[in-house]
Amino acid sequence: MAFVKSYFFIFLLLSFFTGNSFAATPETGWVSNFNHPPVKVNLQLTGQTDPQLHTVNALLNVSLEGDWKTYWRSPGEGGVAPTFEWTSKSTNIKAVDWSWPAPKRYPVLGVETVGYKGQIHFPIKLTLEDSQKVSHLQGVMTLASCTTICVLTDYDIDLSFDPAFLHTNDDVAFAYAQAVSSVPILVTQEAIKEQKNSANITGLETYWNQLEQQIVVQLSHKIDWQSPDLFIDSHEPKLLDVFFSKPKISVADKKLTAVFDVSSWGGEVDLTNADINITVVDANTAVEIVSTLGNQAVDTSGASLASIFLIALLGGLILNIMPCVLPVLGMKLSSVLGVDRSQRSQIRKQFLASSVGILSSFWLLAAFLGLLKLSGEALGWGIQFQNPYFIAVMVVITALFTANMLGLFEIQLPSSMQTWLATKGGHSYFGHYLQGMFATLLATPCSAPFLGTAVAFALGASMWQLFAVFTALGLGMALPWLLIAIFPSIALLLPKPGKWMGSVKLIFGLLILATCLWLVSLLDSFIGGFYTVLVALVILLLFALLILKKHGVRVLTIVFSSLLLVAAVIFIVGSLTSKYWASPLHDDIVWQPLNTQIIQQQVKQGNVVFVDVTADWCVTCKANKVGVILQDPVYSALQEGGVIAMKGDWTVRSNSVTAYLQSFGRYGVPFNIVYGPGAPKGIELSTILNSDDVITALEKAKGQ
Amino acid sequence: MQQKKEVKIKKTWFARIKSLFVYFLLFLVLGWGVDLWRAHSMVSGKAPELITMSVQNKQIDLLAMSQEKPVLVYFWATWCSVCSVVSPSVDFVDGGTQVITVALNSGNNKRIQQYLHAKKYDFSVINDPKGTIAQEWGITVTPTLFVINKGEISAVTTGFTSPFGMWVRLFFSKFS
Numbered sequence: 035m036a037f038v039k040s041y042f043f044i045f046l047l048l049s050f051f052t053g054n055s056f057a058a059t060p061e062t063g064w065v066s067n068f069n070h071p072p073v074k075v076n077l078q079l080t081g082q083t084d085p086q087l088h089t090v091n092a093l094l095n096v097s098l099e100g101d102w103k104t105y106w107r108s109p110g111e112g113g114v115a116p117t118f119e120w121t122s123k124s125t126n127i128k129a130v131d132w133s134w135p136a137p138k139r140y141p142v143l144g145v146e147t148v149g150y151k152g153q154i155h156f157p158i159k160l161t162l163e164d165s166q167k168v169s170h171l172q173g174v175m176t177l178a179s180c181t182t183i184c185v186l187t188d189y190d191i192d193l194s195f196d197p198a199f200l201h202t203n204d205d206v207a208f209a210y211a212q213a214v215s216s217v218p219i220l221v222t223q224e225a226i227k228e229q230k231n232s233a234n235i236t237g238l239e240t241y242w243n244q245l246e247q248q249i250v251v252q253l254s255h256k257i258d259w260q261s262p263d264l265f266i267d268s269h270e271p272k273l274l275d276v277f278f279s280k281p282k283i284s285v286a287d288k289k290l291t292a293v294f295d296v297s298s299w300g301g302e303v304d305l306t307n308a309d310i311n312i313t314v315v316d317a318n319t320a321v322e323i324v325s326t327l328g329n330q331a332v333d334t335s336g337a338s339l340a341s342i343f344l345i346a347l348l349g350g351l352i353l354n355i356m357p358c359v360l361p362v363l364g365m366k367l368s369s370v371l372g373v374d375r376s377q378r379s380q381i382r383k384q385f386l387a388s389s390v391g392i393l394s395s396f397w398l399l400a401a402f403l404g405l406l407k408l409s410g411e412a413l414g415w416g417i418q419f420q421n422p423y424f425i426a427v428m429v430v431i432t433a434l435f436t437a438n439m440l441g442l443f444e445i446q447l448p449s450s451m452q453t454w455l456a457t458k459g460g461h462s463y464f465g466h467y468l469q470g471m472f473a474t475l476l477a478t479p480c481s482a483p484f485l486g487t488a489v490a491f492a493l494g495a496s497m498w499q500l501f502a503v504f505t506a507l508g509l510g511m512a513l514p515w516l517l518i519a520i521f522p523s524i525a526l527l528l529p530k531p532g533k534w535m536g537s538v539k540l541i542f543g544l545l546i547l548a549t550c551l552w553l554v555s556l557l558d559s560f561i562g563g564f565y566t567v568l569v570a571l572v573i574l575l576l577f578a579l580l581i582l583k584k585h586g587v588r589v590l591t592i593v594f595s596s597l598l599l600v601a602a603v604i605f606i607v608g609s610l611t612s613k614y615w616a617s618p619l620h621d622d623i624v625w626q627p628l629n630t631q632i633i634q635q636q637v638k639q640g641n642v643v644f645v646d647v648t649a650d651w652c653v654t655c656k657a658n659k660v661g662v663i664l665q666d667p668v669y670s671a672l673q674e675g676g677v678i679a680m681k682g683d684w685t686v687r688s689n690s691v692t693a694y695l696q697s698f699g700r701y702g703v704p705f706n707i708v709y710g711p712g713a714p715k716g717i718e719l720s721t722i723l724n725s726d727d728v729i730t731a732l733e734k735a736k737g738q
Numbered sequence: 739m740q741q742k743k744e745v746k747i748k749k750t751w752f753a754r755i756k757s758l759f760v761y762f763l764l765f766l767v768l769g770w771g772v773d774l775w776r777a778h779s780m781v782s783g784k785a786p787e788l789i790t791m792s793v794q795n796k797q798i799d800l801l802a803m804s805q806e807k808p809v810l811v812y813f814w815a816t817w818c819s820v821c822s823v824v825s826p827s828v829d830f831v832d833g834g835t836q837v838i839t840v841a842l843n844s845g846n847n848k849r850i851q852q853y854l855h856a857k858k859y860d861f862s863v864i865n866d867p868k869g870t871i872a873q874e875w876g877i878t879v880t881p882t883l884f885v886i887n888k889g890e891i892s893a894v895t896t897g898f899t900s901p902f903g904m905w906v907r908l909f910f911s912k913f914s
Contacts, residue, residue, distance in 0.1 A: 069878040105817075114817030114843070142819040183879045183897045184818035186843055186869070275849065299849070299856035 059203035060195040064097070067187045072099035073179050075189050077158070077171075080210045081202040082701060088128070088165040090197055093210045094156040102179045105149040106137035108267030111277045111297075112145045113178065118191070120173030127171055129161040135216040136313065136320045136653075137265065139280065141408070142180055146280050148265060155213035168196045202701075208687045211702040215652040218313050218322040219722060226323070231722040233321045233654070234661035235314075236288075242305045242327040249278065249294040249305070250332045251312055256661045259285045260317040261493060264292045268310045276303050284495060287487065291332075318656040339499060342491045343506045349484035350510020353477050358432070358549040361439055361542035362473040363514060378522040385519035387463035389512035391470020396508030399474075400501050403493065422560040425553055432476070432550035433573060439543035440581060440593075470515070476549075477511065544597055547577070623663075623672050628682035628691060633709050636678050642710035642735045644672055644728075647682035647691060647703050654721060655704040662723040671732055710735025785811075785886045786874050788838070792862040793847050793854070800838060804886040808908050809836040811884040812861070813872060816844040816853050818880040824899060825859060828883075831904050832861040840864045842872050842880055883907070 061078035073096070080091040096116075098104060105113040120130055133156060137148045162169055175189040219233050226232045237254030249266060262285070266278040281292035296303050305327055312323040353359055366388065485507070492503035509516075518524050551570055558566045581590045625646075626632070633643050646663065648655040662668055672679050682691040684703050695701055698718065706719040708731040717731045788800035788811075803809050812828050814821040828837060839861050841850050847865055854863065866872055875884075885893040885907050893907040 109817070112817065112819035112822055114815075145819040145822055147819050178817055180819055182820055183881065184815065184820055185879050186815070186817075187878065275852070297856075299852035301856075 059200065059206055060193055061206075062191055062193050065189045065191065067189060070179070070185050070187045072102050073097070073104070073177060073185075073187060075175060075177070075191075077191055077193055078203075078206045079193070079195060079200065080207040080701075081200045082207055082210075083165065083197050083200055085165050088162045090160045090162060090169075090195075090200070091207075091210055092158040092160055093206055093213060094132075094158050095209075096150075096154040096156070096177070098150070098152060098154070098179060101151075101181045103140050103142070103147065103149050103151050103181070104154070104177055104179045105147065106265070107132075107134045108265070109148050110146065112142070113147050113149065113180075114186070116175065116177045118173055118175045120171060120191070123172040124170055126163045126167050126169040127160060128163050129159075130171075131159040131161070133157045133159075133214070133217045135213065136218050136315045138315075139263065142182075147180070155209060155216070157210055157213045157217060162197060165197050168194065170194045204687065204692060207701050208692075211684075212649075212651055214702055215649070215654060216320070218315070218320040219654055219657075220322050220324065221722070223323065223325040230726075231720055231724050233722050234319065234657050235321060235323065238323060238325065239330075239332045240310075240312075240325055240328045241330060241332040242308070243331070244304065244306065247296050247303060249296055249310075249327065251281075251292045251294070252332050253290045253292075253312075253314060255288050255290070255316075255319070256665070257318075258287050259290050262290055262314060262316040262319070264294075265313040265315075266294055266310050267313075268308060270309055273305070273308060275299060276305075282496065285491060285493075318653065318660055320653045321657075339495075339502065342488055342503060345484045346488035346492075346503045346506035347510040347513075349486075349488050350507040351513050352484065353507075353511045354514055356477070357545040358476045359473055359511070361435070361546045362469070362476060364538060364542050365439070366469065366515075367518075381522040382519045383463055384466045385515045385522075387466035388470035388473070389515045389519065391467040391472075392474050392512040392515065393470075393505070393508040394467075395471040395474035396504045396511070397501070399478075400492075400504035403504075404497055404500055422557060425556050425560075428478075429550055429553045429557075429569075429573075432546055432553060435476070436543050436547045436550055436577070437580065439539055439546060440577070441539065441584065470512070474508075474511070476546075540593065540596075544593070544600065547597070548600070623669070623679045625679050625681040628680050628694060630694065632678075633680070637709050637711060637714050640711050641676050641678055642708065642732055643678045643680055644732065645680045645682065645705075645707045645709070645716075647684060647695060647705040649684040649703050651685065652703045658704050658706070658723040662725050662728060665725065668725050668728045671729060676736075677732070708732055708735045710737060712737030783891060785884070785889055785891050788864070788871070790864055792838075793841075793850050793865050794862055796862060798838060798862065798864060800886060801889045803836055803838070804889055807836055808885050808887040808892065809838055810904060810908060811886055812837065812839040813842060813875070813877050813880055813882040813884075814839060815842040815880050816850070818842075820898060821881045822857075824881045824883075825857070827900060827904060829859045829861055831908075835908055837861045838864065840866050840871055842866050842877075843869050 059079045059081040062076055064074045064076045066074040075097075076095040078093045078095065080093060082091045083089065096104065105115055107115045109115055118130060118132070120127065135150070135154065135156065137150060140147050140149060140151065160169075160171065171191065171193045173191055175191050176186060177189065178184060178186045221231070221233050221235060223238060226235050226238045229236065234256040235253060236256055237252070239250075239252040241250040242248075243250065251264060251266075262283060264281050264283065266281075268276070276296060276298045279295035279297070281294045283290060283292045285291075296305065306329065308327050310325055310327060312325060314321045314323065354363055366385075488503050488507060492500045495503070550573065554566060554570045554573065557569065561569075578590060578594065581593055628645060628647070633645070636643050646655075646658075648659070663672070671677065682688075682694060682705075684691045684695075692701075695703075695705060698705070698707070704721060704723075706723060706728075707716040708719065708728075709716045710732075713731075713735040717735060719727055719731060785800065785804070788798065790798055792798050800809060800811065810828070810831060812824075814825060814828075828839065831837060841863050843866070844850055844853070845867065850863055850865055854860075864871065872878075879896045881899070882894070882896045883899055883904065884891055893910070895903070895907065
């Protein structure tokens with residue numbers, strides 16, 4: 035590596051001495067300020083020019099060490115945007131247009147700021163007076179950066195270049211394309227209304243409430259919102275010192291409602307008919323919507339807290355019959371079977387203790403999610419499943435629990451603990467409390483109907499609402515337990531203990547084994563397919579051996595044949611009904627790697643070729659994928675006979691893909707094009723896809 | 739047996755206080771060191787002359803003011819998020835002691851007046867729209883606090899400071 039570095043350095047030096055014609059693309063190098071070493075800037079030209087528009091592409095890299103942050107173009111009350119003053123000293127420069135990657139919120143000592151951290155890359159477009167003349171960009175860039183102190187630092191930018199002798203530097207141009215993809219796509223209000231090229235935004239309502247000094251924004255998305263954040267700013271000069279608060283966001287599946295408090299140091303504000311830009315950032319979305327504020331009140335009621343409370347209650351209740359929790363409840367019920375009627379009050383207290391255990395663990399979950407939310411982490415029910423260690427621990431727990439259910443071993447408490455429990459007599463309910471917590475722990479891998487809706491609402495809501503929803507979830511899950519606490523006779527209604535209990539335990543054991551295996555399947559993305567299958571096989575084999583040793587061949591056959599039967603039923607029912615429940619985002623399209631020769635051959639044979647040049651870091655590509663390509667009618671059209679889907683992957687810079695893009699004068703993704711007998715040269719599609727356009731292009735290419 | 743236990747408890751308490759004291763000392767030294775490092779480019783010794791009009795249209799002469807009682811000079815900015823945590827403390831100290839503040843690169847007088855009005859701060863502000871005063875004082879960091887006594891700089895600190903910290907610095911400046 036060092037060798038490459040020094041080689042590169044010599045190359046730089048050489049190119050410096052040999053003059054412009056052989057020049058590496060011009061750059062300022064890292065510029066830092068003696069007073070403030072943690073922040074550096076570097077302005078690089080990509081070498082790409084557009085002689086017609088007289089533009090030159092440049093990339094401004096800003097490197098912030100450690101915890102230093104800088105600001106977005108509209109940083110809010112406690113910030114100042116980076117500026118570049120170039121007008122007085124530059125020559126042959128007409129305009130410097132600065133694009134802003136999607137920002138994030140950072141609390142600084144409790145004050146909300148909007149900006150960036152770490153490495154930032156701003157795409158910059160320079161417009162020249164004369165695209166043939168030597169140009170000189172000189173000026174002062176002023177950048178504020180904050181940790182527990184704030185610093186405003188000036189950087190001298192000085193860059194001379196001859197646009198006629200620029201050559202594309204592939205590395206910088208690739209970085210530029212990446213930077214461009216991190217900038218939210220501009221979409222107009224009209225595009226959303228016409229449902230054309232609207233980046234999956236299907237509806238927009240805005241409302242300026244003069245009395246409350248609030249802006250309400252309601253957005254519909256083609257697919258469910260994950261954990262969206264919204265930023266408002268305006269280009270209108272009179273709104274320069276108007277600030278928009280962090281919005282209160284509520285999400286109901288595809289619809290999002292955000293309420294912003296508007297303030298100004300000058301007192302009351304009037305935003306009637308003001309033009310604003312709404313920047314929306316979500317998992318697969320980064321869109322900037324240009325809009326004029328409306329005067330019509332927007333229905334913000336959406337999902338009221340009361341209805342969400344009910345939904346959460348229901349979701350929690352249903353959790354009880356999910357395969358991961360049902361066995362715990364079943365075990366608990368079977369434990370009271372032997373108890374006679376005189377001990378009702380004891381049953382009551384035991385179940386109450388378990389309910390409290392459930393409720394308090396839900397509060398723990400809420401507190402944990404609340405903390406994550408404050409720190410600005412991505413959230414969701416079951417985010418812990420992005421952590422392989424957590425999954426591994428849960429695999430072990432569920433495996434042990436399965437073993438216990440199958441009667442392979444009895445949990446033996448240490449003798450000291452047993453004595454401790456004994457000294458507490460029958461009045462220790464701590465064990466039952468722990469059982470409740472254990473039930474919740476086992477519930478976390480499971481999702482239930484209504485649960486997702488409630489959790490999504492809670493994560494977008496305020497702190498107390500988060501706790502309210504989680505309380506409802508906990509109450510819902512504890513409901514059957516509470517019911518028995520109130521009417522202990524229900525438990526006594528169960529048939530007398532007998533042989534049937536063994537079969538029920540077996541079923542429960544199999545259920546929890548299925549959960550365990552499902553958890554193992556989650557490890558796939560961490561340890562790879564081979565080891566996942568290996569772990570699953572080892573677990574199955576271990577159980578087989580243990581059952582064989584304890585219960586003999588007959589039980590083993592029963593267990594495994596029923597396991598096979600269950601798996602087969604799930605598989606058959608699943609495949610038969612897949613079109614009703616399968617996520618349409620499952621990518622079944624057979625993508626061939628991009629190859630221009632094959633395109634020509636296929637077109638000669640009368641086939642249609644759909645080319646998608648994409649990259650993992652490209653948000654627009656993801657939006658196109660989930661919003662258009664993997665949705666009908668395009669999804670089905672691409673799977674028809676005579677249609678070949680071809681993918682160029684630009685996640686890592688590839689020379690062949692780069693060359694392909696350049697043959698169309700492009701240097702960025704997404705890029706989609708359709709070839710066919712009717713269009714051998716190809717029909718280029720717009721950056722933001724639209725299913726009508728894709729279908730029309732496919733038909734045109736077919737020659738129809 | 740009983741006695742032994744008591745002795746043990748006493749010891750642990752003493753050890754706790756001792757370690758707490760050591761930590762406190764370490765904290766103090768560290769804080770002082772960081773202050774010193776940050777202050778390396780700032781002026782020291784004699785305070786620069788500062789005779790100008792405040793945003794509130796009052797004549798201010800820092801060196802003359804500092805002859806009788808120490809003056810707290812506070813450099814801040816509307817865009818400095820940390821300052822919005824420190825400013826209320828400065829506003830709290832104001833009145834009991836002499837306070838002058840300098841607003842760096844924060845726009846015109848009207849904008850600053852609006853800001854003060856909105857935040858209900860009463861301290862007097864000198865506008866430094868181009869950062870020239872800050873340059874003269876060698877300041878790149880906000881918030882920065884100086885204590886000026888009889889024309890001499892007796893204390894400098896940057897970053898978050900509590901009202902207590904300000905008071906301590908003002909108090910000790912009288913003896914130096």
